[in-house]
Amino acid sequence: MPTAILTPRVNNNDDLVRFSRTYVEPGAGVRKGDIIAEIETDKASVTVEAEADGYLLGFVHAVGETIPVGSTLAWMGSDPREAVPEEAAPAEIAVTGGAARGAPTLKASLLLARLGLNAVDIPASGERLTAEDVLRFADRHRSPAAADNAPAARSPEPALELAPGRRVPLDVVERGMLRTVRWHRDSAVAGYVEVDVDTAAWDARAAAFQQRHGLLMSPLLPLLAYRLVELARETPKINSTIAGDARHEYSAVNLGFTIQSGSRLALLSVRDAGSMDAKAFVDALSALMRRGMKNRLTADETSDVTISFSSMARWQVRRHVPVLPPFTALIVAHTHERNGVAALGASYDHRVLTGGEVAAILNRLAGPAPGQDAAPEPTA
Amino acid sequence: MTTSDAIRQKIQDLARDLGRSPRPVTDDDVLPQTGLLDSAAILELILWVETEYDIEVPQEDFTLDNLGSIRQIVAYIDSRRA
Numbered sequence: 018m019p020t021a022i023l024t025p026r027v028n029n030n031d032d033l034v035r036f037s038r039t040y041v042e043p044g045a046g047v048r049k050g051d052i053i054a055e056i057e058t059d060k061a062s063v064t065v066e067a068e069a070d071g072y073l074l075g076f077v078h079a080v081g082e083t084i085p086v087g088s089t090l091a092w093m094g095s096d097p098r099e100a101v102p103e104e105a106a107p108a109e110i111a112v113t114g115g116a117a118r119g120a121p122t123l124k125a126s127l128l129l130a131r132l133g134l135n136a137v138d139i140p141a142s143g144e145r146l147t148a149e150d151v152l153r154f155a156d157r158h159r160s161p162a163a164a165d166n167a168p169a170a171r172s173p174e175p176a177l178e179l180a181p182g183r184r185v186p187l188d189v190v191e192r193g194m195l196r197t198v199r200w201h202r203d204s205a206v207a208g209y210v211e212v213d214v215d216t217a218a219w220d221a222r223a224a225a226f227q228q229r230h231g232l233l234m235s236p237l238l239p240l241l242a243y244r245l246v247e248l249a250r251e252t253p254k255i256n257s258t259i260a261g262d263a264r265h266e267y268s269a270v271n272l273g274f275t276i277q278s279g280s281r282l283a284l285l286s287v288r289d290a291g292s293m294d295a296k297a298f299v300d301a302l303s304a305l306m307r308r309g310m311k312n313r314l315t316a317d318e319t320s321d322v323t324i325s326f327s328s329m330a331r332w333q334v335r336r337h338v339p340v341l342p343p344f345t346a347l348i349v350a351h352t353h354e355r356n357g358v359a360a361l362g363a364s365y366d367h368r369v370l371t372g373g374e375v376a377a378i379l380n381r382l383a384g385p386a387p388g389q390d391a392a393p394e395p396t397a
Numbered sequence: 398m399t400t401s402d403a404i405r406q407k408i409q410d411l412a413r414d415l416g417r418s419p420r421p422v423t424d425d426d427v428l429p430q431t432g433l434l435d436s437a438a439i440l441e442l443i444l445w446v447e448t449e450y451d452i453e454v455p456q457e458d459f460t461l462d463n464l465g466s467i468r469q470i471v472a473y474i475d476s477r478r479a
């Protein structure tokens with residue numbers, strides 16, 4: 018039996034919200050906690066998550082529409098072929114505007130959200146409103162000033178018209194990565210800086226830690242990531258993001274750590290890493306890596322990251338400009354050592370941090386904390 | 398193929414995936430010190446052992462003493478299957 022997902026309240030004073038984005042197509046399987054859509058007001062935006070495992074049957078409204086708080090936003094079911102109640106047919110099959118106007122395709126919906134347009138204002142050339150319809154409309158109607166803020170209108174994505182193929186739903190990890198790169202492209206003002214690292218001090222620190230705790234694997238990368246956690250505790254600004262017209266400093270440090278298993282890339286989330294000591298952090302990250310490699314990650318283990326670390330050293334990469342995860346200000350990238358020197362780079366949100374601030378953080382990260390170089394590990 | 402040889406072959410496969418030249422590994426070489434495998438590859442090796450020999454390695458057993466060499470891995474497998 019279909020279950021309704023209701024439209025949540027974003028602000029106390031707003032009884033209407035704008036349906037701004039979809040993350041899942043009707044018919045796709047979702048897990049509890051997966052993000053399916055985004056709604057917003059003038060003040061803030063929030064994501065809407067699946068409340069149980071199942072299939073998304075459809076959205077009631079088209080992207081771009083204004084909808085009442087508490088109304089049905091989407092329908093979930095245990096079978097993708099379940100019919101939704103007739104009084105609330107999904108937007109994908111409903112006619113939302115004039116007699117000849119169809120509901121937008123997913124690509125058109127995403128484009129509408131990016132350009133700030135409403136589907137009901139745009140004539141469809143066929144049964145459905147397509148991305149090309151939206152682009153044509155944007156070219157004809159938007160002012161030069163508005164066009165400056167709509168890069169998609171000036172340089173549409175080359176793959177809007179797809180050759181015939183097979184539709185393969187994304188899994189939870191792949192959807193997470195899609196959201197990550199899309200946010201970086203559309204919202205963050207990304208910058209990049211890089212410093213050299215003398216690896217000897219870090220290698221000595223990792224060797225001492227490994228010996229002290231009898232670890233099977235070198236803790237070099239986890240210890241570098243943990244040093245970033247320590248710096249985030251000391252400098253909360255790097256553990257923040259922009260929300261509306263203010264900076265939002267996260268109360269916990271949730272460390273994101275990228276892993277690649279085969280061809281799959283995941284961003285692990287070590288939650289509340291700021292409350293851990295180094296050994297607890299190394300253990301927690303190791304356990305998450307194992308779950309990631311076994312493809313057993315949950316949505317909680319790949320979400321709510323507040324600051325991140327990534328390494329491509331194993332692929333002998335000398336420069337690595339990482340994609341900034343959503344709603345974060347900093348991700349640090351570690352690279353391959355050559356002649357005793359590696360690089361630490363960082364992508365950052367220039368709305369939050371300056372290049373100088375990021376360079377200062379990287380220079381502190383370039384060596385272990387004072388007293389932690391090759392000193393024996395203290396007993397717990 | 399013995400268990401030791403199967404593990405040795407897997408180590409060489411993982412090293413090749415990392416672009417590292419295969420070289421002989423004895424049963425008593427300390428794996429993290431061979432230079433053949435990085436941390437992620439060692440993790441992949443142990444996950445392969447879990448699948449191949451149908452055992453589960455608890456997090457607390459991820460130590461050099463338990464799994465640091467081919468001989469130790471074989472002994473560990475035997476102990477878990479006993």
